[in-house]
Amino acid sequence: MQTEDKVLDKLAGVRSADIEAALDPAEADGVFRDSRECAGLALFAGGGKLLLSPPTPRPKKG
Amino acid sequence: MEQSGTSTLLQGAVQDLASSVVSALRSGDHTHVLPAGTEEAGDVTLAAVRVLGADALLPGTLLRTPPDPAGLAVFRKAVEAYPPRADAAPTVRWSHWAMARALHRADPSGTFERPDEPGTGWLDGASWQFLTHQLAVLAPLALPGEDDGVTRAAGRRTVDVARGFVRAVRRRDWRQAAGAGRWLTLLPGVPETLGLRAGLEFVELMGGQDPQVALQLEAARLLARTGALV
Numbered sequence: 001m002q003t004e005d006k007v008l009d010k011l012a013g014v015r016s017a018d019i020e021a022a023l024d025p026a027e028a029d030g031v032f033r034d035s036r037e038c039a040g041l042a043l044f045a046g047g048g049k050l051l052l053s054p055p056t057p058r059p060k061k062g
Numbered sequence: 063m064e065q066s067g068t069s070t071l072l073q074g075a076v077q078d079l080a081s082s083v084v085s086a087l088r089s090g091d092h093t094h095v096l097p098a099g100t101e102e103a104g105d106v107t108l109a110a111v112r113v114l115g116a117d118a119l120l121p122g123t124l125l126r127t128p129p130d131p132a133g134l135a136v137f138r139k140a141v142e143a144y145p146p147r148a149d150a151a152p153t154v155r156w157s158h159w160a161m162a163r164a165l166h167r168a169d170p171s172g173t174f175e176r177p178d179e180p181g182t183g184w185l186d187g188a189s190w191q192f193l194t195h196q197l198a199v200l201a202p203l204a205l206p207g208e209d210d211g212v213t214r215a216a217g218r219r220t221v222d223v224a225r226g227f228v229r230a231v232r233r234r235d236w237r238q239a240a241g242a243g244r245w246l247t248l249l250p251g252v253p254e255t256l257g258l259r260a261g262l263e264f265v266e267l268m269g270g271q272d273p274q275v276a277l278q279l280e281a282a283r284l285l286a287r288t289g290a291l292v
Binding site: 014016018019020021022023024025027028030031 | 069071072073076105106109112113115144147150151153154157191195199229230232233234235237238
């Protein structure tokens with residue numbers, strides 16, 4: 001029953017920390033599209049002009 | 063970052079539950095979304111219900127069908143088992159409040175008392191990026207005809223949410239895009255140039271295999287169909 005006890009210990013650990021992390025997630029790291037991809041997306045979207053707007057500025061390093 | 067075993071278990075349970083909600087929204091049969099009784103629902107399942115929040119009752123809410131008493135008991139147990147701590151983040155507090163509201167609506171004759179609405183001060187003056195992220199996390203609040211503080215805050219910043227939707231698509235953050243898109247189906251004054259409908263189709267194409275993305279998209283589809291405005 002030792003394995004079962006370990007599993008139960010793990011389950012007992014599903015408490016505030018795990019739940020709150022899931023309910024208050026940090027923003028996922030994003031991958032920005034380049035202009036050609038956006039143009040393709042606009043074609044797919046059939047005229048979503050906003051998706052063709054210039055990329056959001058990224059912070060400069062240094 | 064390495065995830066704990068419990069975190070992985072929990073995420074898997076949340077994904078399974080989200081899949082059940084999606085199936086129920088598509089089929090109209092919501093009787094088997096939640097376990098059939100509190101005896102059957104283990105800790106991980108209860109925690110998953112708490113994480114999915116009010117959306118665990120979404121099929122009954124949107125399709126206006128009477129709740130399954132056994133599933134409702136599981137939902138209530140999750141609400142009572144995981145109240146927010148006093149210093150919990152606003153999204154944690156609002157998520158719990160949304161569950162309490164859903165429970166109260168589904169079972170108005172029950173003994174469960176609705177807690178007071180949390181504040182919205184953390185959204186005052188929030189950047190459009192942060193606002194969109196927070197709204198996407200709180201997408202279960204995006205329901206027709208509601209008048210809570212978060213919904214009012216969203217309604218005052220439709221264009222910012224639209225900008226956030228575009229940003230999320232371009233960052234390939236499909237969960238955020240789907241959550242923001244669900245809000246936009248309800249908000250007044252969405253720019254036509256956004257191409258929301260096509261944008262949501264694109265999100266489905268790219269990220270729809272994630273049940274949590276699919277859930278928001280299915281909710282958005284139903285909300286758009288009903289044409290409900292905030």
